[in-house]
Amino acid sequence: MSVKLSVNNKDYELQVAPMKRLLDVLREDIGLTGTKEGCGEGECGACSVFIDSVVVNSCLVPVCQTNGTKITTVEGLSNNELSKLQQSFLDYNAAQCGICIPGMLIAAQALLDINPSPSRGEIREAIAGNLCRCTGYMKIVDAIEAAAIGDRG
């Protein structure tokens, strides 16, 4: 089937099987490999993207449901400069192996878009669907908190 969607402000028209996962369409048909597959069942959040400003697991979205939507992936979070959040992740050593980070950044940005002054508890709740095996979450929470404060300050 034919699907029209916008990804990171660029328009695409694709011929794809309707039930192909959005995750695979992004990685294979469009060539944006920043979004990762960790579990294939919506548990780990590594595949998180924005669909029309709503954060979802792209491994659970069939592409037929994305017709006419605006998608943002990790590649769309920065222009020429890193976003405040991305810079904060660097400053606080929030990334270790890095595989969970694209999904983490999307979930964190989703939080800050709705709640610019989250508590650490609210941050943890916002990233509860993003599993990390390397960091123990501490510095990720630190980085998100600092980015929020930075935004306010």
Next chain:
Amino acid sequence: MVTVHSVQELSQAYKILSQESVKVIAGGTDLMVLYTGGLSLPNNILDIWQLNELRSISEEQNYLKIGALCTYTELINDKKVKEFAPSLVSASRTIGAVQIQNRGTLGGNIVNGSPAGDSLPVLAAFDAELELGSARGTRRVAFNEFYTGYRQTVLASDELLLNIFLPKQQEKEKSDFYKVGTRAAQAISKVVMAVRATVNDNKIESIAISLGSVAPTVIRARVTEQMLTGAEITLELIEQAKTALSQEVKPIDDIRSTEHYRRVVTGNLIAKFLRGF
């Protein structure tokens, strides 16, 4: 070849449902896991994600009318749901995590019919009603008569779940929701319970107890409810309730937990609820 019909209007959906054998997909948070896990894709799929007329939440006399396509996020953030169905908000907040809550729908939870569905005990405890629709018309079915067996429902092959009529929680009522999962988020429940009671002068005027993950379907604990209705809340009654409920449920040993643990915890939870009065 997989054909997907993506519809924007109910009449389109009804037409397809009456003509072909189709699998209905809404948010996909259950179905897509199965397909990735190896379940074969059906040849015909009805994609109802854009049926926006099934997304509204309104008050209808003593009920909240909730569209089947409402996501958990929409339920959590809706003022009417917060006011009149706080247990449904509690349940929605325990489901998955934000990514799942943004796509999972109340209707999907109901039709999927897993005995571990977290919203189901709330609907059962509050005697919700379901509005089903097809080209043949609409009908209302009591939620507590919707399941006929493990993942089996009375939904006909040409029918869609349209709306959920959830009786509003009354001022005099107290309700609680408990989910015992494997971790604090992204967890399937080992025991999930919704309780709703009217207590006056320490006497239980009415009580509804519903549980998931302790039987092949969501259940109402009618025997225990009957035992408690009209009774005065004493320490002795609480012990009796504990025993009665832990014996009434039919849990099993499975990949997440044991029959024994589920019985004990079920009893403990009703005791906890009653201690709160």
Next chain:
Amino acid sequence: MSVGKSVTRTEGRDKVTGAAKYIDDYNYPDMWYGKTVRSEIAHGRITSINFSDKFDWSKVIVVDYKDIPVRNIVAMIFDDQPLLVESVVKHVGEPIILIAAPSKELAEQASHNVEIVYEKLPAVLSIEESLAVKAKIFGDDNIFKHYTITRGSVEDAFQSAEVIVEGSYFVGHQEQLYIETNGIIATYEKDGSLIIQGSMQCPYYVHRAMKEVFGLSDEQVVVIQTVTGGGFGGKEDFPSVVAGHAALLARKCGHPVKIVYERGEDFAASTKRHPALIRHRTGLTRDGQLLAAEVDIIFDGGAYCTLSPVVLSRGVIHAIGPYKCPNVKINGSVVATNTPPNGAFRGFGVPQACFGGEMQMENIAKTLGISPVELRRKNMLKEGDITATGQQLLYSVGTQEVLDAVLERSDYLSRVEQYKQENLLDNKRRGIGLSFFYHGGGFTGSGEEKIKGKAAVELDPHGQVRILTASTEIGQGTKTIFRQIVAEELGISMDLVVFGETDTSKVPDSGPTVASRTTMVVGRVVQMATANLKQEITKLIAQKVGCEASQVEIKNGQVSWPNSEAISFTQAAIDCVKENGAVKTLAQYSSPPGIKWDEINYTGDAYPVFSYGADVVEVEVDMDTYEVKITKVITASDIGKAINPAMAEGQIEGGMVQALGYGLCEEVVWKDGKILNNRFTNYIIPTALDIPEMETILVEKPYPYGPYGAKGLGELPMDGGAPALVAAIANATGAFVTEIPATPERILSALEAKQL
């Protein structure tokens, strides 16, 4: 300058922009996809393999063991593990047939059209069944390896002990659950050379394995590590299996072949932490002084040997914690079962040994009625003391410091009192637990001498210093730490130092990225290679300008010599290369002086140095559901020197959460040798909501032979979390759980057992 600073991660920018490419992000135009057909039973003989005629087999390539040109083995210690099954299957998930196809879907479809028929054999599925030899899986007695450590005489000491305390503990499997599954792309060139790219910790392990399988020379195999999304030991030896498979397919189909494991497959087929049964018998004085410690520890190695003897080795050496005990007898074995071979997972035998040992200390404290703190203080090893293997600890012993730090920060003693009095309204109980532990850095005994890890540094024509090492970046910070060391050693900005590509054709064998050796051992070799480079540069400049080498100064990013203006290091480096060609210096590991290890009797200096840790964990247990909420975590770690404090903290925090998962919720569920919960849904690791704020205290007791005093760090954080957690649960509820994970079901059982 740079060492001791929390500089940002070298490859961080790529990781936060999505630009970092992991193996599944690579695609070549003529690439095919590999799929593995695996055993569905735990033990049996293959009687037939049937390829359904409903599938067009001309569209794909099929490989079996007959396609292996030289040796059908996964090279490790005993070489008992075949790369592909020949006739006898020894575990569920064992690879039998490989398929390559132009698309993933076709390869997947083909794999569903192969039927394997077996004659089932009795399956050995537990340590008990293995020892009883229900079936012979390895040799006549199913024992891969056995070690005994003896000191003094436990028999005599038990006679005079005032109290004897016994305890039995069990730890199950744990899955590494790196978020990036195993993946390899193999390209078999027409000239017979083989290129392997992929997710891995040890490129030279893969290199050796490929040479064995295909009969290739050193130069004919090139192994390149791609950005790796977590390893934790799970990608130490297992990538050799995936690489062998991808290479076989590539060789036969004439295309590059990518194999990336689907999560359920990776979980079911790859290595896990060894389960262990640990029995303690401890003799003490009535006031808690250790007199005799007898430990039996049996590990379940799975179907093949892999690195089990090394896990056993570490387990027996750490079976008694960091305590003085004059009489010791430790018996350790690792046995074979019909389950997927177990392998390396952070800690490598110590988390198992430490759970047993620290729970035994908890048991002793409870039995004697003395404080867990007092028990540790009374018996802890200090500088100058002698360990169970007879090693005298000459330097860098931070035992008192870590214990003091963690007790002070947690206010442990007041908390214990507070929780004793407490009676919370909502039926919750709070408790606090302590653990105290150590971890030897680097390979055991003469291991590092055998490896002789090498590293090199070279000047490139642009004046940069390039580090050449096979030590891999897997998230723990190798690329940054090594650059910090080199920059510090030369007195230059880190901007001038680059980390060379991890490609076996370009870098020397530094040894594997395991055993907490990367900073302590290889970092030191890198430091030495840099010192050699400094010397070489001064020598070349001295020759050129006609002065003594000692008169050439490299300092603060400048190079100067008598009667001349100082120039920038970059300029000096550019000139050096222009005038002399490549400037490259190498260094190789050599042991610190005085290290003596007796491999036969298992006595002496087991490790050049130990790192030390102490954990305090607080919990709140819901007495209606027996669910445990971890409310506070405080760790103190003596790591010699934090080259990069933020990265050190990150490793400690991450390791601690893995340890808490091990203690709380991670359990592999089996039925007839098959894993039932091989996915994220039902194998439970902690989310951000399951873990509280953690406080991380770094203690630095410098190790004289480590780079700037640094010693082992990577695995220490894994060792103490589980016993501290389970001790806290016991403190809160009285339930003494002896098997982890301490699930609510086990806590309920322990409480019910107490009431009987």
